[in-house]
Amino acid sequence: MRTLLVWCPDWPVLAVDIVEGIPASGRVAVVHANRVIACSEAARAEGVRRGLRKREAQSRCPRLTVVEHDPDRDARAFEPVVAAVEEMAVGVEVIRPGSCALAARGPARYFGGEERAAEQIVERIAEACAVESQAGVADGVFAAGLAARAGQIVPPGGTPEFLAGQPVETLDRPQLTDLLRRLGVRTLGDFAALPAADVLSRFGFDASLAHRLAAGRDHRGLAVRRPPPDLDVAETYDEPLDRVDVAAFAARSLAERLHATLAGHGLACTRVAIEAVTADGQELHRVWRHDGLLTAVAIADRVRWQLDGWISGRRDRPVSGIMRLRLIPEGVLAHAGLQPGLWGETGEERERAHRALNRVQGILGPEAVLTAVLGAGVRRATRCASPLGATSGPRPGPRRRRGPAGCRHRRPPRCCRRRCPSACTTRPARR
Numbered sequence: 285m286r287t288l289l290v291w292c293p294d295w296p297v298l299a300v301d302i303v304e305g306i307p308a309s310g311r312v313a314v315v316h317a318n319r320v321i322a323c324s325e326a327a328r329a330e331g332v333r334r335g336l337r338k339r340e341a342q343s344r345c346p347r348l349t350v351v352e353h354d355p356d357r358d359a360r361a362f363e364p365v366v367a368a369v370e371e372m373a374v375g376v377e378v379i380r381p382g383s384c385a386l387a388a389r390g391p392a393r394y395f396g397g398e399e400r401a402a403e404q405i406v407e408r409i410a411e412a413c414a415v416e417s418q419a420g421v422a423d424g425v426f427a428a429g430l431a432a433r434a435g436q437i438v439p440p441g442g443t444p445e446f447l448a449g450q451p452v453e454t455l456d457r458p459q460l461t462d463l464l465r466r467l468g469v470r471t472l473g474d475f476a477a478l479p480a481a482d483v484l485s486r487f488g489f490d491a492s493l494a495h496r497l498a499a500g501r502d503h504r505g506l507a508v509r510r511p512p513p514d515l516d517v518a519e520t521y522d523e524p525l526d527r528v529d530v531a532a533f534a535a536r537s538l539a540e541r542l543h544a545t546l547a548g549h550g551l552a553c554t555r556v557a558i559e560a561v562t563a564d565g566q567e568l569h570r571v572w573r574h575d576g577l578l579t580a581v582a583i584a585d586r587v588r589w590q591l592d593g594w595i596s597g598r599r600d601r602p603v604s605g606i607m608r609l610r611l612i613p614e615g616v617l618a619h620a621g622l623q624p625g626l627w628g629e630t631g632e633e634r635e636r637a638h639r640a641l642n643r644v645q646g647i648l649g650p651e652a653v654l655t656a657v658l659g660a661g662v663r664r665a666t667r668c669a670s671p672l673g674a675t676s677g678p679r680p681g682p683r684r685r686r687g688p689a690g691c692r693h694r695r696p697p698r699c700c701r702r703r704c705p706s707a708c709t710t711r712p713a714r715r
Contacts, residue, residue, distance in 0.1 A: 285505060286440065288388035288402060289428035290369060290409070292362075292417045295382025296322040299361035300351050311345050316353035358382065368412040372405050377425075377506045385428060387506060388421050399437050422446065424502040430454060443500040448473030455494045460487065472498040515549070516612050517542045524563045524605020528592050534609060535587035542611045543580035552577040555615030558590050563604035568594055571614065585639065587611065 292298060294308070301308040313323040313332055320341050323332045331344040342348050358381035366384055369376050373391045378384045391401035402419035409417045420431030422438035427447055431438050438446045450472045452461045469475050476499040484492040493503050519538055525531045546553055556578060560568040572586040591606070641653050 286388040286392075286398070286421060286423060287385050287425050287428040287506065288391065288398065288405070288419060288421045289379070289383065289385040289425065289432045290365075290405060290417055290419050291429065291432040292365065292382045292409075292415055294322050294324060295362065296353060296358055297324045298415060299354075299358045299381070302361040303357050304351070306349060306351065310349060311347055312349045312351065313341055313345075314351050314353050315341075321353060355381070364413050365409055365415060365417070368409050369405055371412075372408050373401075375506070379425065379429070383429065383432075385425050385506060402437065423500060424497075425506065426497045426502055427500055444476070447498060447500050448476070452498075455497065457490070457494055460491055460494060463487075476500075515542075515545055515551070515616065516610060517545060518608065518610035520608045521606070524607050525591070525609075526595065526605035528595055531591040531595060531606070532588045535591055536584040538609060538611055539584035539587055540580050542583060542613065543578075546613060546616070550618060551613075551616050552618075553583070553613040553616055554578060555613070556583055556586065557612040557614050558587055559610040559612065560591070560594065560606045561608040563607050566604075568606075573615070581636075582639070583611070585643075 296314040297308045297312050300306045300312060300314065306312055308324050309326065311324060311327045311330065311332075313320050313327050315321065315338050318338050320332060320334055320336045320338070322334065323341075327341075327345055327348060330348075332341045332348065336344075338350060342350070362378070362381040362384075366376055366378060369384060369386070373386050373394075375390075376384050376386045388398050388401065391405070392398040395401040395404050398421045402421060406417050406419050409415055418432050418435050420428050420434065420436055420438070422428040422431045423440065423443040427438060427443045430450060431446070436446075448471060452464050452469060452472060452475055454472065455461055464470075464475060469478070475495060478495065480492065480495060483495045496503050517538055519534065521534065525534060542553070542556070554577060555571060555573045557569065557571045562568070570590050572590070574582065574586075578586075587609075591609075594606070644653055
């Protein structure tokens, strides 16, 4: 497959510049396991190279700024670059932070050639992210990566010839390349000329995969990523929402849209963020959390309560009405749905009752709404009232020891366990 690969040189150094603000134009080196894995151009000018130990790199460049490697930081900083590439073409696979690949056929047909497509993508990255990048096209991901480092467009069918002159160190397998060097195999062409069966039996399975790469045959295709769906719903109103009843109607329709969008992707929401923009530009934000899954009615209730608090509240009350409303599902998880009942949805009436009771409890206090739960008592059927939401009633007190019927002792002696009440004395009875 013709593959277009985008490569950002010295990406760990650029990620440090983007996230932590350390200029990449200075003398910077990123270190992992006490060895340099990336360095800036200024550091390379003073002799710093990849693979050097930290102390040796500092001896070559005393003013070197050393930063520890952080894969999460590199991935977060690379996400805007991938988004910029996805604006130009679909089906992008992230090889590693700083490198991504996609099928070259679609962009080449749209922009009128592979070279033109590569130029457009590189320009888009520079405009959107202010990041320097290079692109290369070849048959396969491995060859496209080498072509991107050289800034070349390998013609179709010319990948084996392009790879033949590359050194074996490009395989990124230090133990294998060191062994091949000692055996006299110095280029990928020499390695590809060896019989595949002999490579497998002598060097193992991983070396066999490397042999396929050296011959220009990738062992897997592109694993393109799917862009995350846009689940946010928003609505802009012609007239500002300054009345509670009008806001409640708007909240219900917007909540139904959000629930339908989530259901279309097989998702459910546990936490929803409510954003509002007033007529004078004031922005309001609030997050509502729920222990279970938020239904359309539950989302509508929370949006209505929040709008009621904003419009008729005493604190943080907006000066003007709400012109734009947006719902953002922040807590999203996979949801397969519920089995409907015979005469309606499962638990629909129960959810409605609990929602009303929770609303009353929130207004009057937790002790105002009671429910019957199993509590203490002599009989098991004894019930007692407890606040709504409590898992159990009051704990039963300590059980009193009782003697036979008619015994006057609070803690009867041993004789009362098997004898009649008339013989209740402190002296043990005869057996």
